[in-house]
Amino acid sequence: MKATAVACANQGLIKYWGKTDEALRVPSNPSISVCLAALTTRTTVEFSDRLEHDELTLDHRSSTDPRVFQHLDRIRELARSSQRARVVSENGFPPGVGFASSASGFAALTVAGAAAAGLDLTPSALSRLARLGSGSASRSVPGGFAELLAEDDTRSIAVRLAGPDDLDFRTLAVGVAETEKKVPSSAGMRITTRTSPFFPARLEYLVPALERMRAALRARNPVEVARLAEVDTLNMHATMLTSDPPLVYWSGATLEVIRAVLDARASGIAVYFSVDAGENVFVNGRASDVAAARERLRAVRGVSSLVESAPGGPARLDPQPLF
Protein backbone atom coordinates (compact mmCIF):
# COMPACT_ATOMS: atom_id res chain seq x y z
CA MET A 1 0.00 0.00 0.00
CA LYS A 2 2.98 2.28 -0.64
CA ALA A 3 4.31 3.45 -3.97
CA THR A 4 6.64 6.09 -5.38
CA ALA A 5 6.49 7.84 -8.73
CA VAL A 6 8.56 10.38 -10.62
CA ALA A 7 7.05 12.77 -13.15
CA CYS A 8 8.39 15.62 -15.26
CA ALA A 9 7.10 19.16 -15.47
CA ASN A 10 5.96 20.16 -18.90
CA GLN A 11 5.99 23.28 -21.00
CA GLY A 12 2.93 24.17 -23.03
CA LEU A 13 3.86 24.50 -26.70
CA ILE A 14 0.28 25.18 -27.78
CA LYS A 15 -1.09 26.37 -24.49
CA TYR A 16 -4.23 25.71 -22.53
CA TRP A 17 -5.93 28.80 -21.07
CA GLY A 18 -9.64 28.39 -20.42
CA LYS A 19 -11.98 25.63 -19.31
CA THR A 20 -15.44 24.59 -20.45
CA ASP A 21 -16.02 22.71 -17.17
CA GLU A 22 -14.22 24.16 -14.16
CA ALA A 23 -15.03 21.40 -11.67
CA LEU A 24 -13.87 18.65 -14.03
CA ARG A 25 -11.07 20.78 -15.54
CA VAL A 26 -12.21 20.16 -19.10
CA PRO A 27 -10.16 22.55 -21.25
CA SER A 28 -11.57 24.96 -23.84
CA ASN A 29 -9.01 23.85 -26.40
CA PRO A 30 -6.63 20.97 -27.05
CA SER A 31 -3.08 21.73 -25.91
CA ILE A 32 0.34 20.32 -26.80
CA SER A 33 3.36 20.21 -24.50
CA VAL A 34 6.84 18.84 -24.06
CA CYS A 35 7.96 17.24 -20.82
CA LEU A 36 11.14 18.61 -19.26
CA ALA A 37 13.51 15.85 -18.11
CA ALA A 38 15.42 18.20 -15.81
CA LEU A 39 12.40 19.43 -13.82
CA THR A 40 10.87 16.54 -11.92
CA THR A 41 8.78 15.78 -8.87
CA ARG A 42 9.17 12.59 -6.83
CA THR A 43 6.23 11.56 -4.67
CA THR A 44 5.66 8.66 -2.30
CA VAL A 45 2.14 7.75 -1.21
CA GLU A 46 1.17 5.28 1.48
CA PHE A 47 -2.38 4.35 2.39
CA SER A 48 -2.73 2.92 5.87
CA ASP A 49 -5.35 2.02 8.47
CA ARG A 50 -2.99 3.44 11.10
CA LEU A 51 -3.42 7.01 9.88
CA GLU A 52 -6.21 9.14 11.28
CA HIS A 53 -5.74 12.04 8.86
CA ASP A 54 -4.15 12.62 5.48
CA GLU A 55 -0.63 13.93 5.94
CA LEU A 56 1.30 15.88 3.33
CA THR A 57 4.96 16.89 3.34
CA LEU A 58 6.00 19.05 0.40
CA ASP A 59 9.70 19.89 -0.02
CA HIS A 60 10.33 18.98 3.65
CA ARG A 61 7.50 21.13 4.96
CA SER A 62 4.10 20.11 6.24
CA SER A 63 1.35 21.33 3.93
CA THR A 64 -2.44 21.40 3.94
CA ASP A 65 -2.98 22.09 0.22
CA PRO A 66 -6.67 21.17 -0.22
CA ARG A 67 -6.17 20.25 -3.88
CA VAL A 68 -3.95 17.35 -2.80
CA PHE A 69 -6.47 16.07 -0.26
CA GLN A 70 -9.25 16.31 -2.85
CA HIS A 71 -7.11 14.28 -5.21
CA LEU A 72 -6.58 11.59 -2.58
CA ASP A 73 -10.38 11.46 -2.23
CA ARG A 74 -10.69 10.80 -5.98
CA ILE A 75 -8.21 7.92 -5.71
CA ARG A 76 -10.00 6.48 -2.65
CA GLU A 77 -13.31 6.68 -4.45
CA LEU A 78 -11.93 4.69 -7.41
CA ALA A 79 -10.37 2.16 -5.00
CA ARG A 80 -13.46 2.06 -2.75
CA SER A 81 -11.12 2.72 0.12
CA SER A 82 -11.42 4.87 3.20
CA GLN A 83 -7.79 4.63 4.30
CA ARG A 84 -5.98 7.86 5.04
CA ALA A 85 -2.71 8.58 3.25
CA ARG A 86 0.75 9.84 3.98
CA VAL A 87 2.21 11.78 1.06
CA VAL A 88 5.78 13.03 0.78
CA SER A 89 6.76 14.99 -2.31
CA GLU A 90 9.96 16.68 -3.44
CA ASN A 91 10.56 18.96 -6.38
CA GLY A 92 13.92 18.81 -8.13
CA PHE A 93 13.51 22.42 -9.30
CA PRO A 94 15.73 25.43 -8.78
CA PRO A 95 14.56 26.67 -5.37
CA GLY A 96 12.45 29.78 -5.01
CA VAL A 97 12.23 30.58 -8.70
CA GLY A 98 8.61 29.67 -9.13
CA PHE A 99 8.65 27.09 -11.88
CA ALA A 100 5.22 25.50 -11.87
CA SER A 101 5.25 22.18 -10.11
CA SER A 102 1.55 21.41 -10.31
CA ALA A 103 1.88 19.40 -13.54
CA SER A 104 4.71 17.18 -12.32
CA GLY A 105 3.25 17.12 -8.81
CA PHE A 106 -0.22 15.91 -9.74
CA ALA A 107 1.15 13.46 -12.32
CA ALA A 108 3.46 11.88 -9.72
CA LEU A 109 0.70 11.93 -7.08
CA THR A 110 -1.70 10.23 -9.50
CA VAL A 111 0.67 7.46 -10.54
CA ALA A 112 2.00 6.81 -7.02
CA GLY A 113 -1.43 7.16 -5.40
CA ALA A 114 -3.16 4.82 -7.84
CA ALA A 115 -0.47 2.17 -7.34
CA ALA A 116 -0.50 2.57 -3.57
CA ALA A 117 -4.28 2.16 -3.59
CA GLY A 118 -3.95 -1.04 -5.59
CA LEU A 119 -5.61 0.38 -8.68
CA ASP A 120 -4.58 -0.96 -12.07
CA LEU A 121 -5.49 1.96 -14.33
CA THR A 122 -4.92 2.27 -18.05
CA PRO A 123 -2.64 5.12 -19.23
CA SER A 124 -5.77 6.96 -20.42
CA ALA A 125 -7.45 6.60 -17.05
CA LEU A 126 -4.30 7.82 -15.30
CA SER A 127 -4.11 10.83 -17.61
CA ARG A 128 -7.77 11.69 -17.00
CA LEU A 129 -7.33 11.30 -13.24
CA ALA A 130 -4.26 13.56 -13.28
CA ARG A 131 -6.26 16.17 -15.25
CA LEU A 132 -8.83 16.34 -12.45
CA GLY A 133 -6.00 17.45 -10.13
CA SER A 134 -4.34 19.88 -12.54
CA GLY A 135 -5.16 20.24 -16.24
CA SER A 136 -1.57 20.27 -17.44
CA ALA A 137 -0.67 17.26 -15.23
CA SER A 138 -2.51 15.01 -17.66
CA ARG A 139 0.19 15.75 -20.26
CA SER A 140 2.98 14.73 -17.90
CA VAL A 141 1.53 11.21 -17.68
CA PRO A 142 2.44 10.04 -21.23
CA GLY A 143 5.57 12.27 -21.32
CA GLY A 144 7.47 13.29 -24.44
CA PHE A 145 5.46 15.55 -26.72
CA ALA A 146 1.81 15.08 -25.75
CA GLU A 147 -1.58 16.49 -26.70
CA LEU A 148 -4.36 16.94 -24.16
CA LEU A 149 -7.62 16.52 -26.05
CA ALA A 150 -10.53 18.83 -25.29
CA GLU A 151 -13.57 16.58 -25.36
CA ASP A 152 -15.83 15.53 -22.50
CA ASP A 153 -14.60 14.41 -19.08
CA THR A 154 -13.64 10.85 -19.98
CA ARG A 155 -12.15 11.64 -23.38
CA SER A 156 -10.11 14.70 -22.35
CA ILE A 157 -6.90 12.72 -21.96
CA ALA A 158 -3.34 13.29 -23.09
CA VAL A 159 -1.91 11.23 -25.93
CA ARG A 160 1.69 11.10 -27.04
CA LEU A 161 2.55 12.76 -30.37
CA ALA A 162 6.32 12.12 -30.30
CA GLY A 163 8.79 10.47 -27.96
CA PRO A 164 11.39 12.43 -26.01
CA ASP A 165 14.22 11.34 -28.33
CA ASP A 166 12.40 11.80 -31.61
CA LEU A 167 13.48 15.44 -32.06
CA ASP A 168 16.72 17.33 -31.48
CA PHE A 169 14.87 19.65 -29.10
CA ARG A 170 16.27 21.41 -26.05
CA THR A 171 14.81 23.83 -23.54
CA LEU A 172 16.61 26.34 -21.39
CA ALA A 173 14.42 27.10 -18.39
CA VAL A 174 15.34 30.67 -17.50
CA GLY A 175 14.37 31.56 -13.94
CA VAL A 176 13.61 35.23 -13.29
CA ALA A 177 10.64 35.17 -10.93
CA GLU A 178 10.99 36.89 -7.60
CA THR A 179 7.46 36.41 -6.40
CA GLU A 180 4.59 33.99 -6.53
CA LYS A 181 2.26 34.81 -9.37
CA LYS A 182 -0.52 37.03 -8.12
CA VAL A 183 -3.45 35.56 -10.01
CA PRO A 184 -3.60 31.73 -9.90
CA SER A 185 -4.16 30.08 -13.27
CA SER A 186 -7.69 28.87 -12.57
CA ALA A 187 -8.88 32.36 -11.60
CA GLY A 188 -6.96 33.90 -14.49
CA MET A 189 -8.53 31.54 -17.03
CA ARG A 190 -11.98 32.45 -15.79
CA ILE A 191 -11.25 36.17 -16.17
CA THR A 192 -9.83 35.78 -19.68
CA THR A 193 -12.55 33.55 -21.07
CA ARG A 194 -15.22 35.92 -19.79
CA THR A 195 -13.67 39.30 -20.58
CA SER A 196 -10.96 39.29 -23.27
CA PRO A 197 -12.32 40.62 -26.58
CA PHE A 198 -9.71 38.39 -28.24
CA PHE A 199 -10.63 35.05 -26.64
CA PRO A 200 -13.00 33.99 -29.46
CA ALA A 201 -10.31 34.89 -32.02
CA ARG A 202 -7.82 32.79 -30.01
CA LEU A 203 -10.09 29.75 -30.25
CA GLU A 204 -10.32 30.30 -34.03
CA TYR A 205 -6.56 30.71 -34.35
CA LEU A 206 -5.98 27.51 -32.38
CA VAL A 207 -7.54 25.20 -34.97
CA PRO A 208 -4.83 25.73 -37.63
CA ALA A 209 -2.16 26.38 -34.94
CA LEU A 210 -2.69 22.94 -33.41
CA GLU A 211 -2.62 21.31 -36.82
CA ARG A 212 0.66 23.07 -37.66
CA MET A 213 2.22 21.94 -34.39
CA ARG A 214 1.15 18.31 -34.96
CA ALA A 215 2.60 18.50 -38.46
CA ALA A 216 5.89 19.96 -37.17
CA LEU A 217 6.16 17.10 -34.66
CA ARG A 218 5.38 14.51 -37.34
CA ALA A 219 8.09 16.10 -39.50
CA ARG A 220 10.52 15.99 -36.52
CA ASN A 221 11.25 19.70 -37.04
CA PRO A 222 12.49 21.20 -33.74
CA VAL A 223 12.90 24.76 -35.05
CA GLU A 224 9.33 24.88 -36.31
CA VAL A 225 8.06 23.42 -33.01
CA ALA A 226 9.95 26.15 -31.12
CA ARG A 227 8.73 28.89 -33.47
CA LEU A 228 5.08 27.85 -33.21
CA ALA A 229 5.37 27.78 -29.41
CA GLU A 230 6.58 31.39 -29.43
CA VAL A 231 3.67 32.44 -31.64
CA ASP A 232 1.29 30.72 -29.25
CA THR A 233 2.90 32.31 -26.20
CA LEU A 234 2.26 35.77 -27.60
CA ASN A 235 -1.25 34.83 -28.64
CA MET A 236 -2.12 33.55 -25.16
CA HIS A 237 -0.53 36.47 -23.32
CA ALA A 238 -2.37 38.87 -25.62
CA THR A 239 -5.65 37.41 -24.34
CA MET A 240 -4.38 37.71 -20.76
CA LEU A 241 -3.31 41.34 -21.20
CA THR A 242 -6.70 42.25 -22.67
CA SER A 243 -8.62 40.67 -19.81
CA ASP A 244 -10.51 42.87 -17.37
CA PRO A 245 -8.75 43.32 -14.99
CA PRO A 246 -5.60 42.95 -17.12
CA LEU A 247 -3.47 39.90 -16.33
CA VAL A 248 0.15 41.02 -16.53
CA TYR A 249 2.14 37.88 -15.73
CA TRP A 250 5.42 39.25 -17.15
CA SER A 251 8.03 41.18 -15.22
CA GLY A 252 10.73 43.47 -16.53
CA ALA A 253 13.18 40.57 -16.50
CA THR A 254 10.76 38.47 -18.56
CA LEU A 255 10.75 41.18 -21.22
CA GLU A 256 14.53 41.50 -21.16
CA VAL A 257 14.91 37.74 -21.70
CA ILE A 258 12.40 37.96 -24.56
CA ARG A 259 14.42 40.76 -26.13
CA ALA A 260 17.66 38.83 -25.68
CA VAL A 261 16.07 35.90 -27.53
CA LEU A 262 14.97 38.20 -30.36
CA ASP A 263 18.48 39.67 -30.50
CA ALA A 264 20.03 36.18 -30.57
CA ARG A 265 17.76 35.30 -33.46
CA ALA A 266 18.67 38.48 -35.31
CA SER A 267 22.27 37.32 -35.07
CA GLY A 268 21.49 33.93 -36.54
CA ILE A 269 20.83 31.68 -33.52
CA ALA A 270 17.51 29.92 -34.05
CA VAL A 271 16.08 30.09 -30.52
CA TYR A 272 12.52 30.99 -29.54
CA PHE A 273 10.90 31.95 -26.25
CA SER A 274 7.85 30.56 -24.52
CA VAL A 275 6.22 31.84 -21.34
CA ASP A 276 3.50 30.11 -19.33
CA ALA A 277 1.28 31.97 -16.84
CA GLY A 278 4.19 33.45 -14.92
CA GLU A 279 7.43 35.38 -15.20
CA ASN A 280 9.87 32.62 -16.13
CA VAL A 281 10.88 32.03 -19.72
CA PHE A 282 11.58 28.83 -21.62
CA VAL A 283 13.99 29.18 -24.52
CA ASN A 284 13.60 26.44 -27.12
CA GLY A 285 15.45 25.21 -30.18
CA ARG A 286 17.91 22.61 -31.38
CA ALA A 287 20.55 21.61 -28.82
CA SER A 288 23.30 23.48 -30.69
CA ASP A 289 21.30 26.72 -30.92
CA VAL A 290 20.23 26.61 -27.28
CA ALA A 291 23.87 26.09 -26.28
CA ALA A 292 24.92 29.03 -28.46
CA ALA A 293 22.37 31.33 -26.79
CA ARG A 294 23.10 30.25 -23.24
CA GLU A 295 25.74 32.82 -22.26
CA ARG A 296 23.72 35.72 -23.65
CA LEU A 297 20.77 34.67 -21.53
CA ARG A 298 22.86 34.22 -18.41
CA ALA A 299 24.01 37.84 -18.85
CA VAL A 300 20.48 39.29 -18.76
CA ARG A 301 19.84 41.26 -15.59
CA GLY A 302 17.34 39.51 -13.32
CA VAL A 303 18.13 35.96 -14.44
CA SER A 304 18.55 33.85 -11.31
CA SER A 305 18.76 30.32 -12.71
CA LEU A 306 19.36 28.48 -15.96
CA VAL A 307 18.40 24.82 -16.33
CA GLU A 308 18.94 23.09 -19.65
CA SER A 309 16.60 20.22 -20.30
CA ALA A 310 16.04 17.53 -22.88
CA PRO A 311 12.49 16.28 -23.44
CA GLY A 312 11.38 14.00 -20.62
CA GLY A 313 9.69 10.63 -20.48
CA PRO A 314 6.40 9.48 -18.93
CA ALA A 315 5.43 9.55 -15.29
CA ARG A 316 6.69 6.25 -13.88
CA LEU A 317 6.80 4.17 -10.75
CA ASP A 318 10.20 4.20 -9.09
CA PRO A 319 11.76 1.85 -6.53
CA GLN A 320 13.20 4.63 -4.33
CA PRO A 321 10.70 5.84 -1.73
CA LEU A 322 10.97 9.15 0.13
CA PHE A 323 10.08 7.50 3.46
Added chain:
Amino acid sequence: MKATAVACANQGLIKYWGKTDEALRVPSNPSISVCLAALTTRTTVEFSDRLEHDELTLDHRSSTDPRVFQHLDRIRELARSSQRARVVSENGFPPGVGFASSASGFAALTVAGAAAAGLDLTPSALSRLARLGSGSASRSVPGGFAELLAEDDTRSIAVRLAGPDDLDFRTLAVGVAETEKKVPSSAGMRITTRTSPFFPARLEYLVPALERMRAALRARNPVEVARLAEVDTLNMHATMLTSDPPLVYWSGATLEVIRAVLDARASGIAVYFSVDAGENVFVNGRASDVAAARERLRAVRGVSSLVESAPGGPARLDPQPLF
Protein backbone atom coordinates in the same frame (compact mmCIF):
# COMPACT_ATOMS: atom_id res chain seq x y z
CA MET B 1 7.37 84.57 -46.15
CA LYS B 2 8.59 83.45 -42.72
CA ALA B 3 6.51 82.08 -39.88
CA THR B 4 6.96 80.22 -36.60
CA ALA B 5 4.59 77.80 -34.89
CA VAL B 6 4.50 75.83 -31.67
CA ALA B 7 2.65 72.50 -31.36
CA CYS B 8 2.25 69.95 -28.59
CA ALA B 9 2.96 66.24 -28.78
CA ASN B 10 -0.06 64.10 -28.10
CA GLN B 11 -0.78 60.82 -26.43
CA GLY B 12 -3.21 58.39 -28.02
CA LEU B 13 -6.02 57.57 -25.60
CA ILE B 14 -7.84 55.39 -28.12
CA LYS B 15 -4.97 54.61 -30.40
CA TYR B 16 -4.49 54.53 -34.13
CA TRP B 17 -2.64 51.49 -35.48
CA GLY B 18 -3.38 50.65 -39.09
CA LYS B 19 -4.18 52.54 -42.27
CA THR B 20 -6.64 51.94 -45.08
CA ASP B 21 -4.62 54.19 -47.42
CA GLU B 22 -0.90 54.27 -46.75
CA ALA B 23 0.03 57.05 -49.17
CA LEU B 24 -2.65 59.39 -47.84
CA ARG B 25 -2.33 58.13 -44.26
CA VAL B 26 -6.03 57.44 -43.90
CA PRO B 27 -6.39 55.52 -40.63
CA SER B 28 -8.25 52.22 -40.19
CA ASN B 29 -10.08 53.54 -37.16
CA PRO B 30 -10.94 56.85 -35.49
CA SER B 31 -8.54 57.72 -32.68
CA ILE B 32 -8.73 60.03 -29.67
CA SER B 33 -5.79 61.78 -28.02
CA VAL B 34 -4.79 64.38 -25.47
CA CYS B 35 -2.18 67.01 -26.25
CA LEU B 36 0.71 67.31 -23.78
CA ALA B 37 1.47 70.92 -22.87
CA ALA B 38 4.95 70.04 -21.58
CA LEU B 39 6.18 68.33 -24.75
CA THR B 40 6.31 70.81 -27.60
CA THR B 41 8.04 71.46 -30.89
CA ARG B 42 8.83 74.96 -32.18
CA THR B 43 9.41 75.32 -35.91
CA THR B 44 10.28 78.28 -38.11
CA VAL B 45 9.77 78.06 -41.88
CA GLU B 46 10.95 80.59 -44.44
CA PHE B 47 10.27 80.33 -48.17
CA SER B 48 12.71 82.32 -50.27
CA ASP B 49 13.85 82.79 -53.86
CA ARG B 50 17.39 82.98 -52.57
CA LEU B 51 17.48 79.32 -51.54
CA GLU B 52 18.58 76.69 -54.04
CA HIS B 53 17.62 73.70 -51.89
CA ASP B 54 15.39 72.96 -48.97
CA GLU B 55 17.39 73.18 -45.76
CA LEU B 56 16.41 71.51 -42.50
CA THR B 57 17.95 71.94 -39.08
CA LEU B 58 16.49 69.69 -36.39
CA ASP B 59 17.57 70.19 -32.79
CA HIS B 60 20.66 72.10 -33.97
CA ARG B 61 21.69 69.45 -36.48
CA SER B 62 21.37 69.43 -40.22
CA SER B 63 18.90 66.78 -41.37
CA THR B 64 17.73 65.33 -44.68
CA ASP B 65 14.55 63.64 -43.44
CA PRO B 66 12.66 63.00 -46.70
CA ARG B 67 9.27 63.16 -44.96
CA VAL B 68 9.88 66.84 -44.17
CA PHE B 69 10.86 67.68 -47.75
CA GLN B 70 7.78 65.82 -49.04
CA HIS B 71 5.67 67.87 -46.68
CA LEU B 72 7.16 71.11 -47.98
CA ASP B 73 6.23 69.92 -51.50
CA ARG B 74 2.60 69.52 -50.35
CA ILE B 75 2.59 73.07 -49.00
CA ARG B 76 4.19 74.44 -52.20
CA GLU B 77 1.61 72.61 -54.29
CA LEU B 78 -1.24 74.22 -52.34
CA ALA B 79 0.44 77.65 -52.62
CA ARG B 80 1.41 77.14 -56.29
CA SER B 81 4.93 78.07 -55.25
CA SER B 82 8.31 76.76 -56.27
CA GLN B 83 10.33 78.55 -53.62
CA ARG B 84 12.71 76.48 -51.56
CA ALA B 85 12.45 76.60 -47.78
CA ARG B 86 14.62 76.92 -44.75
CA VAL B 87 13.23 75.00 -41.77
CA VAL B 88 14.57 75.12 -38.23
CA SER B 89 12.87 72.98 -35.60
CA GLU B 90 13.51 72.36 -31.91
CA ASN B 91 11.94 69.83 -29.59
CA GLY B 92 11.42 70.77 -25.97
CA PHE B 93 11.55 67.12 -24.93
CA PRO B 94 13.79 65.34 -22.47
CA PRO B 95 16.87 64.59 -24.58
CA GLY B 96 17.63 61.12 -25.84
CA VAL B 97 14.63 59.44 -24.30
CA GLY B 98 12.78 58.82 -27.51
CA PHE B 99 9.45 60.50 -26.96
CA ALA B 100 7.79 60.68 -30.36
CA SER B 101 8.14 64.12 -31.89
CA SER B 102 6.51 63.40 -35.24
CA ALA B 103 3.07 64.58 -34.10
CA SER B 104 4.22 67.91 -32.67
CA GLY B 105 6.82 68.25 -35.42
CA PHE B 106 4.46 67.85 -38.36
CA ALA B 107 1.75 69.95 -36.68
CA ALA B 108 4.20 72.83 -36.15
CA LEU B 109 5.66 72.40 -39.64
CA THR B 110 2.17 72.47 -41.15
CA VAL B 111 1.01 75.60 -39.31
CA ALA B 112 4.29 77.49 -39.78
CA GLY B 113 4.74 76.31 -43.37
CA ALA B 114 1.21 77.21 -44.45
CA ALA B 115 1.55 80.70 -42.95
CA ALA B 116 4.99 81.21 -44.46
CA ALA B 117 3.62 80.21 -47.86
CA GLY B 118 0.81 82.73 -47.51
CA LEU B 119 -1.92 80.11 -47.34
CA ASP B 120 -5.06 80.90 -45.34
CA LEU B 121 -6.27 77.41 -44.49
CA THR B 122 -9.25 76.44 -42.35
CA PRO B 123 -8.54 74.43 -39.17
CA SER B 124 -9.90 71.35 -40.97
CA ALA B 125 -7.60 71.86 -43.93
CA LEU B 126 -4.63 72.31 -41.59
CA SER B 127 -5.52 69.14 -39.72
CA ARG B 128 -5.83 67.18 -42.97
CA LEU B 129 -2.54 68.57 -44.25
CA ALA B 130 -0.78 67.66 -41.00
CA ARG B 131 -2.20 64.11 -41.29
CA LEU B 132 -0.51 63.68 -44.66
CA GLY B 133 2.83 64.28 -42.89
CA SER B 134 2.13 62.11 -39.83
CA GLY B 135 -1.23 60.61 -38.93
CA SER B 136 -1.15 61.61 -35.28
CA ALA B 137 -0.01 65.17 -36.13
CA SER B 138 -3.55 65.95 -37.29
CA ARG B 139 -4.69 65.66 -33.66
CA SER B 140 -2.08 68.15 -32.44
CA VAL B 141 -3.64 70.84 -34.66
CA PRO B 142 -6.87 71.38 -32.65
CA GLY B 143 -5.16 70.51 -29.35
CA GLY B 144 -6.91 69.52 -26.13
CA PHE B 145 -8.75 66.22 -26.39
CA ALA B 146 -9.23 65.54 -30.09
CA GLU B 147 -10.63 62.81 -32.33
CA LEU B 148 -9.13 61.99 -35.71
CA LEU B 149 -11.97 60.74 -37.87
CA ALA B 150 -11.42 57.77 -40.17
CA GLU B 151 -13.24 58.66 -43.35
CA ASP B 152 -11.84 59.46 -46.80
CA ASP B 153 -8.84 61.73 -47.41
CA THR B 154 -10.60 65.08 -47.07
CA ARG B 155 -12.84 64.11 -44.15
CA SER B 156 -10.19 62.33 -42.04
CA ILE B 157 -9.53 65.38 -39.89
CA ALA B 158 -9.19 65.90 -36.16
CA VAL B 159 -11.96 67.59 -34.21
CA ARG B 160 -11.83 68.78 -30.64
CA LEU B 161 -13.87 66.79 -28.09
CA ALA B 162 -12.85 68.76 -24.98
CA GLY B 163 -10.61 71.70 -24.19
CA PRO B 164 -7.36 71.35 -22.26
CA ASP B 165 -8.89 72.81 -19.09
CA ASP B 166 -12.19 70.95 -19.20
CA LEU B 167 -10.92 67.97 -17.18
CA ASP B 168 -8.70 67.58 -14.11
CA PHE B 169 -6.37 65.39 -16.17
CA ARG B 170 -2.61 65.04 -15.78
CA THR B 171 -0.01 62.92 -17.51
CA LEU B 172 3.36 61.84 -16.22
CA ALA B 173 5.58 61.06 -19.21
CA VAL B 174 7.94 58.40 -17.90
CA GLY B 175 11.06 58.09 -20.01
CA VAL B 176 12.73 54.67 -20.06
CA ALA B 177 13.82 54.22 -23.67
CA GLU B 178 17.49 53.61 -24.33
CA THR B 179 17.24 53.02 -28.03
CA GLU B 180 15.33 54.14 -31.10
CA LYS B 181 12.40 51.87 -31.74
CA LYS B 182 13.41 49.15 -34.15
CA VAL B 183 10.30 48.95 -36.27
CA PRO B 184 8.96 52.37 -37.37
CA SER B 185 5.24 52.84 -36.85
CA SER B 186 4.28 52.80 -40.54
CA ALA B 187 6.02 49.48 -41.14
CA GLY B 188 4.66 48.09 -37.88
CA MET B 189 1.08 49.02 -38.76
CA ARG B 190 1.40 47.26 -42.08
CA ILE B 191 2.64 44.08 -40.39
CA THR B 192 -0.11 44.12 -37.77
CA THR B 193 -3.02 44.78 -40.11
CA ARG B 194 -1.87 41.98 -42.39
CA THR B 195 -0.85 39.32 -39.88
CA SER B 196 -2.35 39.68 -36.39
CA PRO B 197 -5.20 37.19 -35.88
CA PHE B 198 -6.63 39.75 -33.43
CA PHE B 199 -6.73 42.80 -35.72
CA PRO B 200 -10.35 42.22 -36.89
CA ALA B 201 -11.40 41.79 -33.24
CA ARG B 202 -9.62 45.05 -32.40
CA LEU B 203 -11.65 46.90 -35.04
CA GLU B 204 -14.83 45.41 -33.53
CA TYR B 205 -13.79 46.35 -29.99
CA LEU B 206 -13.04 49.91 -31.09
CA VAL B 207 -16.64 50.79 -31.94
CA PRO B 208 -17.90 50.68 -28.33
CA ALA B 209 -14.48 51.73 -26.97
CA LEU B 210 -14.54 55.00 -28.91
CA GLU B 211 -18.09 55.66 -27.82
CA ARG B 212 -17.15 55.07 -24.18
CA MET B 213 -14.19 57.45 -24.45
CA ARG B 214 -16.34 60.18 -26.05
CA ALA B 215 -18.88 59.71 -23.25
CA ALA B 216 -16.18 59.92 -20.56
CA LEU B 217 -14.92 63.17 -22.08
CA ARG B 218 -18.45 64.58 -22.27
CA ALA B 219 -18.92 63.61 -18.63
CA ARG B 220 -15.57 65.31 -17.75
CA ASN B 221 -14.47 62.12 -16.00
CA PRO B 222 -10.64 62.02 -15.92
CA VAL B 223 -10.36 58.66 -14.14
CA GLU B 224 -12.56 56.93 -16.73
CA VAL B 225 -10.60 58.57 -19.56
CA ALA B 226 -7.35 57.26 -18.03
CA ARG B 227 -8.82 53.80 -17.45
CA LEU B 228 -10.12 53.44 -21.00
CA ALA B 229 -6.71 54.52 -22.35
CA GLU B 230 -5.06 51.71 -20.39
CA VAL B 231 -7.53 49.17 -21.76
CA ASP B 232 -6.81 50.42 -25.26
CA THR B 233 -3.04 50.30 -24.74
CA LEU B 234 -3.23 46.63 -23.87
CA ASN B 235 -5.59 45.94 -26.74
CA MET B 236 -3.29 47.61 -29.27
CA HIS B 237 -0.11 46.01 -27.92
CA ALA B 238 -1.84 42.62 -27.99
CA THR B 239 -2.29 43.04 -31.76
CA MET B 240 1.37 44.10 -32.08
CA LEU B 241 2.63 41.13 -30.07
CA THR B 242 0.60 38.71 -32.19
CA SER B 243 1.92 40.13 -35.46
CA ASP B 244 4.27 38.05 -37.61
CA PRO B 245 7.08 38.87 -36.95
CA PRO B 246 6.06 39.83 -33.40
CA LEU B 247 6.32 43.55 -32.59
CA VAL B 248 7.70 43.80 -29.07
CA TYR B 249 7.90 47.55 -28.42
CA TRP B 250 8.18 47.16 -24.64
CA SER B 251 11.41 46.83 -22.69
CA GLY B 252 11.95 45.45 -19.22
CA ALA B 253 11.71 48.96 -17.78
CA THR B 254 8.37 49.47 -19.56
CA LEU B 255 7.03 46.40 -17.79
CA GLU B 256 8.39 47.50 -14.43
CA VAL B 257 6.67 50.88 -14.78
CA ILE B 258 3.44 49.09 -15.74
CA ARG B 259 3.73 46.93 -12.63
CA ALA B 260 4.45 49.96 -10.46
CA VAL B 261 1.27 51.56 -11.79
CA LEU B 262 -0.74 48.41 -11.02
CA ASP B 263 0.79 48.35 -7.53
CA ALA B 264 -0.05 52.03 -7.00
CA ARG B 265 -3.61 51.30 -8.01
CA ALA B 266 -3.79 48.34 -5.65
CA SER B 267 -2.86 50.75 -2.87
CA GLY B 268 -5.63 53.17 -3.77
CA ILE B 269 -4.01 55.68 -6.16
CA ALA B 270 -6.17 55.94 -9.28
CA VAL B 271 -3.46 56.09 -11.96
CA TYR B 272 -3.41 54.21 -15.26
CA PHE B 273 -0.69 53.54 -17.80
CA SER B 274 -0.63 54.10 -21.53
CA VAL B 275 2.09 53.11 -23.99
CA ASP B 276 2.37 54.14 -27.63
CA ALA B 277 4.52 52.27 -30.15
CA GLY B 278 7.66 52.46 -28.06
CA GLU B 279 9.15 51.83 -24.62
CA ASN B 280 8.09 54.98 -22.78
CA VAL B 281 5.07 55.03 -20.53
CA PHE B 282 2.46 57.70 -19.91
CA VAL B 283 0.81 57.58 -16.51
CA ASN B 284 -2.58 59.29 -16.44
CA GLY B 285 -5.12 60.33 -13.85
CA ARG B 286 -6.33 63.29 -11.83
CA ALA B 287 -3.61 65.75 -10.83
CA SER B 288 -3.70 64.62 -7.18
CA ASP B 289 -3.37 60.94 -8.05
CA VAL B 290 -0.55 61.51 -10.51
CA ALA B 291 1.28 63.55 -7.88
CA ALA B 292 0.77 60.76 -5.34
CA ALA B 293 2.26 58.17 -7.70
CA ARG B 294 5.22 60.26 -8.81
CA GLU B 295 7.84 59.13 -6.28
CA ARG B 296 7.02 55.44 -6.76
CA LEU B 297 7.57 55.82 -10.48
CA ARG B 298 10.81 57.72 -10.06
CA ALA B 299 12.09 54.79 -8.00
CA VAL B 300 11.59 52.24 -10.76
CA ARG B 301 14.87 50.97 -12.17
CA GLY B 302 15.45 52.19 -15.72
CA VAL B 303 13.41 55.40 -15.45
CA SER B 304 15.53 58.19 -16.90
CA SER B 305 13.09 61.12 -16.99
CA LEU B 306 9.75 62.21 -15.55
CA VAL B 307 7.82 65.06 -17.12
CA GLU B 308 4.45 66.02 -15.70
CA SER B 309 2.10 67.60 -18.18
CA ALA B 310 -1.31 69.19 -18.26
CA PRO B 311 -3.37 68.90 -21.43
CA GLY B 312 -2.08 71.22 -24.12
CA GLY B 313 -3.69 73.68 -26.51
CA PRO B 314 -3.80 73.88 -30.30
CA ALA B 315 -0.89 74.32 -32.65
CA ARG B 316 -0.44 78.08 -32.96
CA LEU B 317 1.61 80.74 -34.67
CA ASP B 318 4.14 82.34 -32.39
CA PRO B 319 6.04 85.62 -32.68
CA GLN B 320 9.42 84.19 -31.66
CA PRO B 321 11.36 82.77 -34.63
CA LEU B 322 14.26 80.34 -34.37
CA PHE B 323 16.31 82.28 -36.93
